[in-house]
Every structure is written in C-alpha cells, then in structure tokens.
Amino acid sequence: MSDNKLEHDDHTGTATTGHEWDGIKELDTPLPRWWLWIFYATIFWSVIYMIFMPAIPGLPGMSAEGDHTRGLRNHSERANVAAAIEALEASRASGFEALRGASIEEIENDPQLLQFVRAAGESAFGDNCATCHGAGAQGFVGYPNLNDDVWLWGGTYQDIHDTLMYGIRTEHPDTRMSIMPAFGRDELLSNSQIQAVSDHVLSLSGLAEANSEGAEIYAIQCASCHMDDGRGDRMQGAPNLTDGEWLYGSERDQVINIIYRGPYGVMPGWEGRLDDATIDALAAYVFLLGGGEDATARPTGQ
Numbered sequence: 001m002s003d004n005k006l007e008h009d010d011h012t013g014t015a016t017t018g019h020e021w022d023g024i025k026e027l028d029t030p031l032p033r034w035w036l037w038i039f040y041a042t043i044f045w046s047v048i049y050m051i052f053m054p055a056i057p058g059l060p061g062m063s064a065e066g067d068h069t070r071g072l073r074n075h076s077e078r079a080n081v082a083a084a085i086e087a088l089e090a091s092r093a094s095g096f097e098a099l100r101g102a103s104i105e106e107i108e109n110d111p112q113l114l115q116f117v118r119a120a121g122e123s124a125f126g127d128n129c130a131t132c133h134g135a136g137a138q139g140f141v142g143y144p145n146l147n148d149d150v151w152l153w154g155g156t157y158q159d160i161h162d163t164l165m166y167g168i169r170t171e172h173p174d175t176r177m178s179i180m181p182a183f184g185r186d187e188l189l190s191n192s193q194i195q196a197v198s199d200h201v202l203s204l205s206g207l208a209e210a211n212s213e214g215a216e217i218y219a220i221q222c223a224s225c226h227m228d229d230g231r232g233d234r235m236q237g238a239p240n241l242t243d244g245e246w247l248y249g250s251e252r253d254q255v256i257n258i259i260y261r262g263p264y265g266v267m268p269g270w271e272g273r274l275d276d277a278t279i280d281a282l283a284a285y286v287f288l289l290g291g292g293e294d295a296t297a298r299p300t301g302q
C-alpha cells in the first residue's frame with residue numbers, strides 16, 4: 001500500500017494513482033482531449049434530441065398513443081406513413097375518377113391518365129389475372145396470350161371491357177357463350193374422321209398435307225363456327241385456324257384431342273367482384289399491352 005500522496009512518474013511525467021504492486025505503479029493517464037470533447041458533444045446532442053424528438057418511453061400518465069414523450073416536433077413515423085397512404089389513395093381516387101367514361105383515345109392522349117392506367121392496371125392484373133394468364137399476360141395452353149393481336153372475342157376497348165365484365169362461359173346472362181361440340185366423346189365423328197379433319201385443320205397453316213376427306217367433314221361440321229376459310233368468328237369466340245396461333249397447341253395429338261373432347265375455356269366475370277373503376281383500368285391496361293384494336297378496324301377474321 002502507498003501513502004496516498006500523489007507522486008509523478010519519472011519517465012512520462014504523468015501522475016500516478018497511488019496504487020502500487022510489487023514496485024509497479026499505476027499511472028493516472030488523462031483521457032485524450034479530442035475524445036473527451038466528442039463525448040461531451042454527444043451528451044449535448046442527446047439533450048437537444050430529447051427536447052425536439054420523441055424520446056423517453058413509458059412514463060406514467062402519458063398520452064395513450066405510443067406512450068412516450070412527443071418532443072417539440074411531435075414527430076411520428078406512424079402518422080407519416082398514414083398520411084402518405086392517404087395521399088396515395090387520394091391521388092388514385094382522382095385517377096379512377098378521370099378514367100370513368102374516358103374513351104381509349106382520350107386515355108392514350110393523356111400522359112397522366114396513361115401512366116395511371118399502366119400502374120393501376122398492372123397491380124390489379126397481378127392480383128387477379130396473372131394466375132391464369134401469366135405475370136406478363138403471355139398466357140398458357142388454354143389461357144390466351146393478351147399481348148398479341150390474336151383475339152377470340154375481339155380486341156377493341158369495348159370488347160375487352162365486355163369480356164372482363166361478364167366473363168366467358170359463366171353463369172351471367174350477358175356472358176360470352178358458345179360451345180364447340182365434343183365430336184369424339186359425343187360420337188358425332190368416328191376416330192378416323194377426327195384424324196382426317198385434324199389433318200385438314202393443320203393443313204390450313206401448312207402443318208400437314210391437304211386432306212380431302214377432312215375438308216369435306218370440315219365444310220359440314222366446322223365451317224358454321226370457324227368459317228369456310230377457317231379464319232374463325234368472333235361472334236362465337238371461334239379461333240382462327242389459319243394464323244399459326246394455337247390456344248390449345250399445334251401438335252397433331254393436341255388438335256385431335258381438342259376435337260374429340262371439345263374445348264370449354266372458362267374466364268370468370270368480374271362485375272361485382274372488382275369495382276367498375278378497376279375494371280376500366282384493367283380493360284385499358286390489356287388494350288394497351290399491344291394488341292388493342294380500333295373500333296373501326298375490326299377485321300372479319302382474326
């Protein structure tokens with residue numbers, strides 16, 4: 001033990017603490033100045049921060065929200081988020097408002113409306129349509145690609161809007177409806193006749209040799225819907241069989257199968273399930289994917 005009187009170390013000139021063990025003395029080296037000033041600055045800053053910002057939690061008798069001191073700025077991240085959501089909804093509401101009753105030309109010529117349709121349409125499409133039509137609306141077997149200009153039921157804004165409202169082959173009285181017979185299952189045609197007419201169908205787009213027996217069967221059984229030249233009929237949702245685009249596949253087996261069992265593609269109707277403004281946005285979005293058609297330029301086939 002030492003005698004408590006502070007002495008100075010010979011080598012460094014620094015005071016000792018007065019502690020000594022086996023001749024080793026403990027120096028009382030002061031904290032570096034720069035370190036100390038930073039330390040004081042942080043304390044100073046924390047006091048300023050506590051005055052202006054929410055800081056001390058859980059004091060008894062505090063207001064209910066958050067249960068902490070609010071600070072002079074009364075800052076609340078939660079309130080900021082709520083305000084941002086409200087602003088977004090307000091801007092969306094005005095977008096939907098502007099969309100109501102707008103024609104597709106008006107939408108295309110109004111950059112703000114166009115941008116709104118792209119954003120609102122894309123998110124509604126992802127939520128409601130992508131499961132069947134694919135995230136990029138590229139389609140799958142039995143589910144049409146909505147990017148191209150091949151349309152079963154028509155590609156004007158109004159056509160697309162009607163398809164969305166009432167669906168295809170649904171219960172709705174205004175739904176798009178037509179039923180291709182199941183020629184094999186219902187024994188309207190024999191298996192060899194189905195093969196012959198399949199070859200005729202494939203020959204329309206150069207995928208098989210001409211088949212005269214098949215052509216005769218086609219004229220009697222199929223032309224009423226798919227038309228004499230095979231270019232289809234949008235009034236009945238009957239696809240163009242000459243364009244090389246296949247909803248159900250172009251393999252001979254796939255074509256035979258579809259004629260045997262008859263296709264029955266069902267697309268849900270969205271009236272009542274989505275609000276009208278969202279359906280407007282979706283119809284315009286699909287129209288603008290690339291395949292939209294002018295009301296005037298409606299070809300008879302596809």
Ligand code: HEC
Binds near residue numbers: 144267286
């Ligand atoms: C349950 C699956 C399913 C969902 C969900 C679905 N569709 Fe469809 N959609 C179909 C099928 C199947 C067809 C083709 C029906 C046929 O063969 O005529 C179709 C056809 C269409 C057509 C007509 C294409 C044409 O060539 O005329 C449009 C447009 C369309 N869908 C848009 C949408 C949009 C937009 C949504 C989301 C709101 C959606 N679909 C949701 C299954 C679906």
Ligand code: HEC
Binds near residue numbers: 221225247258264
């Ligand atoms: C009552 C009208 C009707 C008749 C008759 C009819 N079809 Fe169809 N056909 C359709 C419709 C509608 C579709 C599309 C149905 C769907 O998507 O669910 C279709 C689809 C097809 C497809 C699939 C096309 C593709 O893109 O994948 C083939 C192939 C076809 N029909 C061949 C025939 C042949 C061959 C006959 C005669 C033996 C025939 N159809 C008679 C209405 C008809």
